[in-house]
Amino acid sequence: MEGAAILLSVACVVLVAAYNDWSKERQFRGLQTVVREAHTCSLIRGGKIKLWPVAEVVVGDVALLQYGDLLPADGVLILGHDLKVDESTLTGESEQVLKSIDEDPILLSGTHVMEGAGRMVVTAVGLNSQTGIIYGMLGVTSGSTGSLRSVWKGGGGPSMESMKQRRNASVEGLSQYSLHKKERSILQRKLAKLALLIGKTGLVIAVGTVLMLVVYLAISLFVIQRHPWHSDCLTYYLEYIVKFVIIGVTVLVVAVPEGLPLAVTIALAYSVKKMMKDNNLVRHLDACETMGNATTICSDKTGTLTLNSMEVVRLHVAGYTHHPLPSRGRIPPDILQLLAESATINSAYTSKIQPSEIPGGIPHMMGCNTECALLKLVMDLGFDYEAIRRDFPEDGFHKVYTFNSVRKAMATVIERPGLGYRLLCKGASELILDRCSYILGIGGIPVEFDEERRADYLRSVVQPMAQDGLRTICMAFRDFPYDQQPDWHDENAVMSGFTCLAVTGIEDPLRPEVPNAIRACQRAGITVRMVTGDCIDTARAVALKCGIQEPGDGTLCMNALDFNSKIRNDRGEIEQDRLDAVWPQLRVLARSTPIDKYNLVKGIIDSRRGGRKEVVAVTGDGTNDGPALKKADVGFAMGISGTDVAKEASDIILMDDNFSSIVKAVMWGRNVYDNISKFLQFQLTVNVVAVTVAFTGACFIQDSPLKAVQMLWVNLIMDSLASLALATELPTESLLFRRPYGRSQPLISATMLRNILGHSVYQLIVIFCLLFKGDTMLHVDSGRGQHLYATPSQHYTIVFNTFVLMQLSNEVNARKIHSERNVFRGIAHNPIFCIIVLSTFAMQILIVQFGGRAFSCTPLTLNQWLWCLLFGLGELLWGQLIASIPSKALRRLVAKGPIWGQGASTSRLVEPERDTEEKSSRLCPKRLFKHWNRRVHAQKSVENNPKTGSLI
Helix, strand or coil: CHHHHHHHHHHHHHHHHHHHHHHHHHHHHHHHHHHHHHCEEEEEECCEEEEEEHHHCCCCCEEEECCCCECCCEEEEEEEEEEEEECHHHHCCCCCEEEECCCECEECCCCEEEEEEEEEEEEECHHHCHHHHHHHHHCCCCCCCCCCCCCECCCCCECHHHHHHHHHHHHHHHHHHHHCCCCCCHHHHHHHHHHHHHHHHHHHHHHHHHHHHHHHHHHHHHHHCCCCCCHHHHHHHHHHHHHHHHHHHHHHHHHCCCHHHHHHHHHHHHHHHHHHHCCEEECCCHHHHHHCCCCEEEECCCCCCECCCCEEEEEEECCEEECCCCCHHHCCHHHHHHHHHHHHHCCCCCCEEECCCCCCCCCEEECCHHHHHHHHHHHHCCCCHHHHHHHCCHHHCCEEECCCCCCCEEEEEEEECCCEEEEEEEEEHHHHHHCEEEEECHHHCEEECCHHHHHHHHHHHHHHHHHCCCEEEEEEEEEECHHHCCCCCCHHHHCCCEEEEEEEEEECCECCCHHHHHHHHHHCCCEEEEECCCCHHHHHHHHHHHCCCCCCCCCEEEEHHHHHHHHECCCCCECHHHHHCCHHHEEEEECCCHHHHHHHHHHHHHCCHHHCCCCEEEEECCHHHHHHHHHCCEEEEECCCCCHHHHHHCCEEECCCCHHHHHHHHHHHHHHHHHHHHHHHHHHHHHHHHHHHHHHHHHHCCCCCCCHHHHHHHHHHHHHHHHHHHCCCCCCHHHHHCCCCCCCCCCCCHHHHHHHHHHHHHHHHHHHHHHHHHHHHHCCCCCCCCCCCCCCCHHHHHHHHHHHHHHHHHHHHCCCCCCCCCCCCCHHHCHHHHHHHHHHHHHHHHHHHHCHHHHCCCCCCHHHHHHHHHHHHHHHHHHHHHHCCCCHHHHHHHHHCCCCCCCHHHHCCCCCHHHHHHHHHCCCHHHHHHHHHHHHHHHHHHHHCCCCCCCC
16 A cells, blocks of 8 residues: 555656646747747738738738848848848858849848848748748758748859858758757756755765664664574565665655756746736746846836837927927928928838827827937928828939948938939937038028037037937938039948038937836846937936936946047057946946947946946847847847847847836846745755654664655655745735845855754754654654554654644745745735645645555544644744844855855845844844834835835
8 A cells, every 4th residue: 555655646746747847838838929929020011011920921022121120031122222131140151241132132031131221022931931941951840841942143043052051051050059058047056056965965864864774673683682594584674675775765855856946947937927917028038037136237218218209399490499399480491391301201111100090099100219200290390291202202212321320320312303412311419410511590591510610509409408308310411413423332421511401309208117116226236227329418317317317426427438438448448447447336328339338238247346246137129239138147128119139139028118127027036036045945944854854763763754655745745836836926025125136145045044944943843752752742652663564653643744734834934035024924915825735734634534554644633633733833933933033143154155155255145134124123122113113114005005116
């Protein structure tokens, strides 16, 4: 019967673990489906531009290509403006390839648009596309991989050799990628090291237990009782040895923490699923945990801190600043017409304003929000931008200089029949005004724009707009007669000598929840830095509004030029010492490029200032933000405004582009770490007690009071079920009231070690008292010294039942690992925990009362059950006593011990700041009473007013 029960217990453990793995895998597959469905592209169908899922792209579709897109299919270019594609994923060559209709019109799936815009006709999708063929050759997809298609350049016929080279390079690159193992996360490395150490210790104890039992049996039989050796008794001896080996194996099974990886997986999978509801799409699982350790967040401004709902609220044109916007009669007609044409033509034709489907609703903006704001200005001035676009079709443009992070401007060249060419340009005010030689004055008359006038214009027009938090965009133009046509590829010559047409002030309101979110980050020990392409005055105004900076706080707000001058030496090289002198006080970096963002992120990560390594999170939406997103510990891409390249380089995608979603990710990340710590504290307590009881029993009574099948039941409780119960705790606001964990902090904090040792002491005292005096106290027959085939005793059943009930109570204690008193707070919000604890208790009743010989149990009386419950619930009272013990004495042990940590400098970061407050409050009852009232009041205020400072 016992053997059958052991098999049943092993089957239960395996089935529970298998179900957890299956559930986790199902969640991951669901997330992968969400990621695939989130990938969309712009198609022209029925004469209308609309976003469609990539899975619905078919041959013959006309796809619109923009800066940052990931090509969803193979195709042929039919319209292109300065289109450059990164084909390194296929060819391995990092140089961007210029695409044009005449020379190289072939576009391949899986490549990225790095510059320009265009349109292509889809020629192959799915398995028949170039990426599909490669994956088919690798065996990633099933079924036919399609035929190999030829690709030609310039109409010169097929070039199969070129295709073979590309395909071979792709297969080699993808194979290397598939063989590369991603480095384990910080938490995984710590847990692997701890699990290995515990496993080795458990192996030594298990072997020692078996040897102790065998030696004691030999001494008892052949030395004390002087029994001679009889070969006929060999079976008898082997039965005892098999029993001892079973006890040793059981001790090893209980000691090895195989539930740790399961707890990590469940915690991450559960958190990732919940984070989807908070608009965080996690692409890399370990990013969830890493975000909990974040110490710095480098955030964009537009769309992340602001609503990205832009509107022109101020306009300077023809010598006057208009606020509010003027009527048509207040601007000269020719200037008004030029302004409307400039805003309409010099923009991506995918940007448009669609009327609301709801009568009286807000119009829907498609494409670039800045361009949509200018189109709305055109409409407010009484023009039909669609009619202007019909007069100037996109395929009639002579040259287009598309916007990128380096150029920070966009220019379009159109032909004026009989007059020549006109270049229309818009971009950052300082950059465009610096290239202007003239400006339209009062009445629309061009006047010379010298240095003195430029400085006065910046001071009187641009700066007031920027100081009010407005994004300033300058529109300019330049005419080229036919006989003075320049080399259009010489951008420096073309993009100069402008005539300033107008400067617009675009308002992008701050998200209302951002100030509270930033205060929550600062309270949680996280520094928020704004890295933006806007001018320094606009950036400073927004930083003051949202709380990144405070007046007179001594922090820095600088533009990229000053930043680079401070961090580089005379040879132009970045020095870490120079960077360390700047970044700690830097809060705003304006007019930055992606290179500046990358240098800042790299410098913060590589810094060892103050003996602590920073954990950096970065937001990005542009193609060139990829390096910074990759370099960051956690990269956030914008789900709405972000390019496909940025999303591919990121770890988490913000589906709503909202900064407050980042704060929620911090909460979930810290919650994952805390949940793992809770499970670790609980499991190590069970390990210490179970192994000690088994080893002590072997030494003193030549038997383990906890039988093999009972130990397997305990193993099921503390591994599979406990990992599911403790790893699914929901985050609370209290997670943001302490500093982040350090990168190299000890996995087991001083408080955790105190709890493990304290609860182990209580349980061992109870178990040993019941083991050696329980038969006398409870008036039952002793279970000590029974022969091999003796029937189960009530004595050992009481020991087993009390042990399990103490673990259930300690599982409730393990919900709090930071000296919190109320271990039941929030328990009703975790139904999984309640169901597991109650079902485990119900199963324990069935095992004790009806398990019989299979589980080595004898039914207990009501009085005996009450004694077991009393000892079990005593764990909760004992936990209150342990919470009153200062953990200061153990902090040095945690810092120095090779098991727990890596240095005293990091161990100070383990404990929440409230532990220090508790320590001081214990000096006298009066302080304790005041401290306790203050904490209860703060907790109640959070519960009763969830909107105040709440982020969930």
